[in-house]
Amino acid sequence: MNPTEVLWLDLPNTQKNSSGASIVQLESKWMSIMARVITGEAPLDTIDAVVEDWKKNGGDELSKEVNQLYQQWNEVRLWS
Secondary structure: OOHHHHHHHHOOOOOEOOOOOEHHHHHHHHHHHHHHHHOOOOOOOHHHHHHHHHHHHHHHHHHHHHHHHHHHHHHHHHHO
């Protein structure tokens, strides 16, 4: 198994963060609203509200976890 596969296997996509939202839920909501903005169904300033909601529901925690996993992957890759 290569380091990239390890990174994705370790990603806690079904786990819930401290606010109760899963990574899948956060990403799904983000992508849905961004698609509406891109297609013109929602105004551009919707992005600000979406970012705040994403952060409030664990987005910052998600970013921290992904950055830690990336750092671990980089360490494995450097020594491989």
